[in-house]
Amino acid sequence: MKTQRGRGVLRTGGAAGVGVARALAGALAAAVCAAALPAQAWAAGALPGRAGEAGVGPYTFDGAAQRVRGAATNLDAERLKAGGTYRDTIEKDGKLYYRVDLDALQNAYVSVVAVPRTAGKAEYGDGIKVSMRDGSNSQCGYQDARFGSGGFTRPVAAYAHRTIEAGSSGCQQAGAYYVLVExxxxxxSPDEDWDLEIRYLSEPGVRQTGPTELPESWPSSTPPPPAGGPQKRQGGAGFHDATSLRQGEWRADIKPGQTLFYRVPVDWGQQIHASAELGTSPSGDTYVGNALVLSLDNPARGHVDEDTVSYDGEPATLSLDPHRPVAFENRYASNSYTNALRFAGWYYLSATLSPEVAKAYGDEPVPLTLRVSVTGTAKSGPPYAGDAGPFQVTGDDRDAAASGQSGPQAEKSDGMRLVAAAGIGSGTLLVLILGMWTVLARRRAARAPQSAPQAGTAGFGPPPAW
Structure with missing residues (x-):
C-alpha cells in the first residue's frame, strides 16, 4: 500500500487502503449516529406501542433532570433539592421514597409526572398517589392522578405539598420530610415500568397573613368563545416544552395516542376557561368512548381538573367547568379544584387522543381546536417574603404567550443536548483518527529500513506532513 501526503490530507492508495478508508468511514458514521441517537431517545422517552395499537406519543423530559433512585424505606431516601428536576422509574405496585429538608417558613411542592411507556387500555384505578409526610409519618398533603374514565394510558401528573398555616400544628416544623410515590x-394492569419526572418547588412564606375565607360569590358563568378565528399552534410533547398560549382559538393536529401540552399565564384574580373540539373525519363513523381527554394543571404541576368527550367522526366538543379566580386564600378550601388554584403563574393544558381512535380511523391526525379565555383583572400578589419565582406572571411570560414560545428551559436543554451529542461525536472522531494514525505508522515502520524512526511515524501522532 502506498501512502501519499499532501496539504494536510492523508490518502491511502491501493485496494487495501480503500478498504481501510471505507471501514474507518463506516465506523465513524456508525459511532456518531450511535452517539447522537441515545440523547434524542432519552429526550423523547418514546417507545412503540403493542401490536395493533398506536404508539404512545413521545414525552419530552427536562434535559437538565438528574437521575435519582427512590428508596424502599424513608430512612434510605435520597434528598431532593429545591428547584431541581429528577427522573426515576417505578414498577407495578411500586412504592418509592424521597427526602426533602424543609424550614418552618416556606411551602413545598413535589410533583410527579408518570409516563407509561406504551399506549393502550388502562384499568380505572391505574395511576399514582403522591404524598408528603413528616418524621412521624403524618400525612401533610397528597394528590391522586388516575387514568379514570379515559380508560387509556397517558402522562398524568400529581403533587404533594406542605403548606404553612397559622394556627396549625401538623407538618409545620423544620426538619426532614418524606415524599412517597405509590x-x-x-x-x-400491564407489568411494565413507568418513567417518572419529579420536580421540587418551594414557595416563599408571606410577611403578613391575609384572609383565609373565600368570597361567597364569584363569576361562575362561561364566557363567550374568543374572537379572531383559529390560529395554528401545535402543542409541545411535555410540561417542559409546552407551547405558550394567550387568549384565543388555536388549531393543531393530534394523532391517536398523542398528548399535546400547552401553557397559559394566569395572574392573581384571573380565571382560565378552556374547551376543546375534535373535527370531522372522512374515514368513517365508528363510536369511540372517551376519545379525547383535556386536563388542567397548576404551575406546580398539581392537577386541577379534566373532562372527556366521545367521538364518532363528527365534531365533538368538551369544556372544563368554570372555577374560582386564582387567589392565595384558595389553598384553605376543602374542594380539591379550588385548592389547586392557589397561585399565579403558568397553568398547563394537555389534550390526549385515545389510541383506540387508530383502530377506528387509522393513524392519521385528527384536527383539534382549543379555545382559551382568561377573564378578570390581574391583581397584586400576596406579600411574599422573597422572590415569587414561578408563582407570578411577568411581562416576559405575556410576551412568550403572544409569540407561542415553548418553555425557556426547553430551549436551553435542547441546545445542551445538541452540544453533548456533538461532543460525543467529536470524541469518537478523535479516537478513530488516533487509531488510524497508529495503524498507518506501524505499517510504515514495518516496511522502512531498520533505522532510527522518524518523528510521527513509528511513534504516536500524525505523519510529519500533517
Whole structure:
C-alpha cells in the first residue's frame, strides 16, 4: 500500500487502503449516529406501542433532570433539592421514597409526572398517589392522578405539598420530610415500568397573613368563545416544552395516542376557561368512548381538573367547568379544584387522543381546536417574603404567550443536548483518527529500513506532513 501526503490530507492508495478508508468511514458514521441517537431517545422517552395499537406519543423530559433512585424505606431516601428536576422509574405496585429538608417558613411542592411507556387500555384505578409526610409519618398533603374514565394510558401528573398555616400544628416544623410515590394498579394492569419526572418547588412564606375565607360569590358563568378565528399552534410533547398560549382559538393536529401540552399565564384574580373540539373525519363513523381527554394543571404541576368527550367522526366538543379566580386564600378550601388554584403563574393544558381512535380511523391526525379565555383583572400578589419565582406572571411570560414560545428551559436543554451529542461525536472522531494514525505508522515502520524512526511515524501522532 502506498501512502501519499499532501496539504494536510492523508490518502491511502491501493485496494487495501480503500478498504481501510471505507471501514474507518463506516465506523465513524456508525459511532456518531450511535452517539447522537441515545440523547434524542432519552429526550423523547418514546417507545412503540403493542401490536395493533398506536404508539404512545413521545414525552419530552427536562434535559437538565438528574437521575435519582427512590428508596424502599424513608430512612434510605435520597434528598431532593429545591428547584431541581429528577427522573426515576417505578414498577407495578411500586412504592418509592424521597427526602426533602424543609424550614418552618416556606411551602413545598413535589410533583410527579408518570409516563407509561406504551399506549393502550388502562384499568380505572391505574395511576399514582403522591404524598408528603413528616418524621412521624403524618400525612401533610397528597394528590391522586388516575387514568379514570379515559380508560387509556397517558402522562398524568400529581403533587404533594406542605403548606404553612397559622394556627396549625401538623407538618409545620423544620426538619426532614418524606415524599412517597405509590403506583396503584389493578390485577389486569400491564407489568411494565413507568418513567417518572419529579420536580421540587418551594414557595416563599408571606410577611403578613391575609384572609383565609373565600368570597361567597364569584363569576361562575362561561364566557363567550374568543374572537379572531383559529390560529395554528401545535402543542409541545411535555410540561417542559409546552407551547405558550394567550387568549384565543388555536388549531393543531393530534394523532391517536398523542398528548399535546400547552401553557397559559394566569395572574392573581384571573380565571382560565378552556374547551376543546375534535373535527370531522372522512374515514368513517365508528363510536369511540372517551376519545379525547383535556386536563388542567397548576404551575406546580398539581392537577386541577379534566373532562372527556366521545367521538364518532363528527365534531365533538368538551369544556372544563368554570372555577374560582386564582387567589392565595384558595389553598384553605376543602374542594380539591379550588385548592389547586392557589397561585399565579403558568397553568398547563394537555389534550390526549385515545389510541383506540387508530383502530377506528387509522393513524392519521385528527384536527383539534382549543379555545382559551382568561377573564378578570390581574391583581397584586400576596406579600411574599422573597422572590415569587414561578408563582407570578411577568411581562416576559405575556410576551412568550403572544409569540407561542415553548418553555425557556426547553430551549436551553435542547441546545445542551445538541452540544453533548456533538461532543460525543467529536470524541469518537478523535479516537478513530488516533487509531488510524497508529495503524498507518506501524505499517510504515514495518516496511522502512531498520533505522532510527522518524518523528510521527513509528511513534504516536500524525505523519510529519500533517
Amino acid at each position: 403506583r396503584t394498579s389493578e390485577a389486569a
